[in-house]
Amino acid sequence: MADGAAQMMLPVVAVALLDEQGRVLMQQRPLGKQHGGLWEFPGGKVEAGESPQQAAARELAEELGVGLAPCALDAVGFAAEPVLAKGRRSVVILLFAARHWQGTPQPQEGQNMAWYGVEDLAALAMPPLDYPLARALVAWRR
Template identity: 35%
Template structure:
């Protein structure tokens, strides 16, 4: 089965990193993740991430270098996550496509119910602390 390709943003504010909570009615509702979303046909991963962050959070971001690539197989199928370093250019965080957000250190992420597919990103963040 071909994996679903998704993008994720590593957005920093000093030592804190942005995580968002999935709406209850969504797949994996109530779990925390790095913001981002599914790649649409015909768009680059960078375009996808810019679009998703604007649609879900109301933020304009600069998508910078790739941070991590992670693969995970859920019961419903595999996902391939392309995580990029991102920098906020404009806007205030709004809860458009999310139910909540937090700025947390990599160590504090262990206290949150993070999507399993995002855990390799956290592992890399912990190594770079």
């Protein structure tokens, strides 16, 4: 990838934590942020020098207070924004799944969270890029 293209892409990670019943943990975005009030997979931006798996583990520790080994993550799929106007960065979200983590997920930033059946995700109000991620999760589980 050319350096200019890399600068125009903002890599973001998301994690589908799957419990023993096969439900996935979703969190609600804070009302004051973009897509506020919508449900999303927990995660966040990949920082310089991090692998996507390291970023996912860090983000879940920060957002939910759980320990997650990067090697416990399975790649599920990705979603990307269409090419944006020159000078704007395009978001690419990489979705991972995890069945094993340490601790009990608790929102660390006051956001709501809930467990949903994977097949029920499409009915949630989510940011646009979370819908293809939810479809990828359904396909991955089959």
